[in-house]
Amino acid sequence: MRIKNFCTLMLVSIFTYATVYYFMSTVEQSRPRQTLTPETQDKLTKLESEILSEKKSTQLLIQKLESFIQTHWEEKTLHENLQNAVDENSKEADEIQKRKLQQILAHPVAAIAVLVFACNRVTVTRCLDQLIKYRPDSRLFPIIVSQDCQHEPTARAIQSYGDQVYHIQQPDQSDIQVPPKEKKFKGYFKIARHYGWALNQTFNTYNFSTVLIIEDDLDVSPDIYEYFLGTLPLLQADPTLWCVSAWNDNGKIGLVDKTAHDTIYRTDFFPGLGWMLTKSLWAELSVKWPASYWDDWIRQPQQRKNRACIRPEISRTRTFGKIGVSNGLFYEKYLKFIHLNDQFVPFTKKNLTFLLKDNYDVQFVRSVYNSRVISYQELKSGSIFFEGPVRIPYHTKDEYRRAAKNLGLMDDFRSGVPRTGYRGIVTFFYNKRRVYLAPYANWKGYDLTWS
Numbered sequence: 001m002r003i004k005n006f007c008t009l010m011l012v013s014i015f016t017y018a019t020v021y022y023f024m025s026t027v028e029q030s031r032p033r034q035t036l037t038p039e040t041q042d043k044l045t046k047l048e049s050e051i052l053s054e055k056k057s058t059q060l061l062i063q064k065l066e067s068f069i070q071t072h073w074e075e076k077t078l079h080e081n082l083q084n085a086v087d088e089n090s091k092e093a094d095e096i097q098k099r100k101l102q103q104i105l106a107h108p109v110a111a112i113a114v115l116v117f118a119c120n121r122v123t124v125t126r127c128l129d130q131l132i133k134y135r136p137d138s139r140l141f142p143i144i145v146s147q148d149c150q151h152e153p154t155a156r157a158i159q160s161y162g163d164q165v166y167h168i169q170q171p172d173q174s175d176i177q178v179p180p181k182e183k184k185f186k187g188y189f190k191i192a193r194h195y196g197w198a199l200n201q202t203f204n205t206y207n208f209s210t211v212l213i214i215e216d217d218l219d220v221s222p223d224i225y226e227y228f229l230g231t232l233p234l235l236q237a238d239p240t241l242w243c244v245s246a247w248n249d250n251g252k253i254g255l256v257d258k259t260a261h262d263t264i265y266r267t268d269f270f271p272g273l274g275w276m277l278t279k280s281l282w283a284e285l286s287v288k289w290p291a292s293y294w295d296d297w298i299r300q301p302q303q304r305k306n307r308a309c310i311r312p313e314i315s316r317t318r319t320f321g322k323i324g325v326s327n328g329l330f331y332e333k334y335l336k337f338i339h340l341n342d343q344f345v346p347f348t349k350k351n352l353t354f355l356l357k358d359n360y361d362v363q364f365v366r367s368v369y370n371s372r373v374i375s376y377q378e379l380k381s382g383s384i385f386f387e388g389p390v391r392i393p394y395h396t397k398d399e400y401r402r403a404a405k406n407l408g409l410m411d412d413f414r415s416g417v418p419r420t421g422y423r424g425i426v427t428f429f430y431n432k433r434r435v436y437l438a439p440y441a442n443w444k445g446y447d448l449t450w451s
Contacts, residue, residue, distance in 0.1 A: 112228065112276075113208040114143045115198060116165075117215050120151035124158060124216040126320065131214065132164055134222050141225055144168060144206075146198035148190065168201060170194050182292075189292040196289045199282055209279045217321025218274055220246070221341040224316045228276050230347025231264070231310050231355075235278060240357040241266075242281055242307040246274035246316035249419035250409050250428050252337040256314050257429040261343045262350065263313035265427060266360055268446070269417045270299045270309055274317035299414040301448070308422065310355060313429075314341040334410055361423075368425055368436045376403045382431050389434035397450045403437055416446035 114131060118124045128143070135141050143165040145158050150173055158167045176189045202211050212228055214220070221227075224246060231244045248256065249271055257263065272295050290297040297303065318340040319331070354360060371389040378384055379392065394400040400418065404411035407430060410419045420426050424439040424446065 110209060111140055111142060112210045112212060112232070113202050113206070114141050114212045114214060115202050116143060116145045117194065117198065117213070118145055118147045118154060118158065119149040119194075119216070120154055121216050121321070122153050122157045123320070124154060125160075127214065127216050127218055127220070128158075128161060128165060130220045132161070134220065134224060136225055138164070141212075142166060144198075144202060146170065146194065146201070148194040149173075168198070170197050172197065178292075185292070192290055192292045192294045195294055196286065200286060203279045203282045203286075210276065211279075211282075212274070212276050213272075214274055214317075215319070215321070217319050219318045219320060219340055220274065221316040223341065223344040223347070224274070226345065226347050227312065227316050230350060230352060232276065234310060234352055234355055235276065238356050240307055241310065242277070242304070243270065243309040244276040245271035245309050245311045247271040248311055248313065248315045248338070249334075250426070251313075251315040251339055252334060252408065253339045254337075255408060255428045255430065256339055257434070258314065258339065260313045260429075261341055262345045262347070264352065264355060265311055265313070265420075265422065266308045266355060266357070266364075267311045267420050267422050268304070268306075268308050269414065269419050269421050270295065270304070271311050271420075273319065275309070296414055299417065301415055301446075304415070308357070311420065312341070314339055316341055330410070364425075365423065368438050369441050371436060376406050379430055379433075379435060380406065384433070389436065391436045391438050393438060393440060395440055397447075400437065400450075407435075407437075409437070413450045416448045416450040 114135075116124070116127065116131070124145070128145070131143055135143070145165050145167050146169075147155060147158060147167065148170040150169065155167070155169070158165065170193075172193065176186060176193065178186050178189055182189075199211065202208050210232065227246060228244060235241050235244055245267075249269070250256075285298070285303065315338050318338045319335050321331075354363065367389065368391060371391040372386065373393055374384060374390045376392050379390065384390065392403055394403060397413070401411040403409075404418070404426075407428075409426065409428060412419065418424070418426050420428075424443050426437040428435055428437070
């Protein structure tokens with residue numbers, strides 16, 4: 001509107017100047033100057049001077065107008081080009097993003113995508129700062145931040161990192177129809193939709209073969225990349241493994257050996273909260289990806305298929321997201337007490353073949369069932385006067401939950417599997433001693449009713 005008014009003013013000035021000049025020129029030609037009185041001659045001279053001044057002013061205004069139009073046009077064109085370049089949903093931007101990531105994939109060492117899920121937390125910067133700080137090679141570990149919600153402050157926070165991260169946005173922001181009884185859980189439906197879209201983008205559009213999933217509310221340890229690099233060969237070699245997790249559900253201070261920085265286990269319980277999966281697993285899961293509650297769905301036997309994950313004694317991630325879709329469930333009682341590893345362990349230089357199923361099961365089962373049996377009351381009281389690991393047996397769900405509650409462990413089950421359990425055995429550290437909360441040796445498998 002301002003441009004239009006300015007142009008109108010310029011045209012009026014030009015028209016006025018032309019009209020007056022034409023009139024005066026005509027008068028001057030029709031009446032010889034020698035017939036004019038001196039008084040009239042002075043007035044005419046003064047008027048001509050004013051006309052010349054107006055002419056100069058008008059020419060200056062015309063020049064300014066031309067310059068203004070040219071500048072505005074250039075700025076408008078630049079703005080449109082920039083808008084097209086940063087529009088994540090535009091085809092051109094997608095192609096640029098895809099080409100950049102494909103260049104990374106041409107790196108001699110296979111790149112592992114770090115897929116960070118974000119929505120409306122500007123504190124995603126806390127997570128990104130650590131991921132960038134500890135990253136050994138930006139080409140080996142490109143960070144892709146997938147954002148849902150279209151929350152502008154969070155988008156600006158992500159974009160402030162420039163080319164240190166790749167920012168993609170979930171295009172489907174349509175409302176999700178959910179059963180009436182689950183309206184208050186709609187957030188879980190949106191999360192599942194976002195996960196499905198982002199993983200399809202990372203594996204199928206950008207063509208990565210391995211992905212690390214990190215939520216926007218996680219702190220990470222200094223050796224998180226080393227941990228995943230060191231365990232990746234296990235995931236690739238052992239078909240009985242389907243993920244590597246950085247998380248220990250029972251990793252509270254007081255339940256872990258804080259000196260066991262390099263200790264790793266197999267677990268039948270899918271931990272999540274910082275985990276690695278392969279393209280082949282996603283190809284299997286994506287065709288039946290659920291509408292909601294994806295993490296509990298992935299723990300079902302139809303998906304797990306008796307496969308295990310790798311998890312550490314000391315967590316390589318820790319959540320700081322008290323507020324979220326789950327409304328702080330478990331946070332005050334368990335999650336905020338998780339002990340985050342602070343030492344660098346060179347996992348890529350260690351022999352981790354003991355974690356392959358054929359090796360692990362023999363050694364692990366022998367260690368568990370050769371340990372001496374005690375009660376949780378004896379363990380809590382500290383009245384054990386011999387060295388070595390100990391075992392607390394359980395036979396029923398109630399026995400397990402009672403012991404777990406008394407010892408501060410998470411006592412819930414998912415599809416019959418206790419958190420951190422392997423062959424029903426939950427391993428933890430208590431009163432400076434390795435402890436196995438274990439079923440009897442004739443254990444036949446998980447009971448789905450224990451949920």
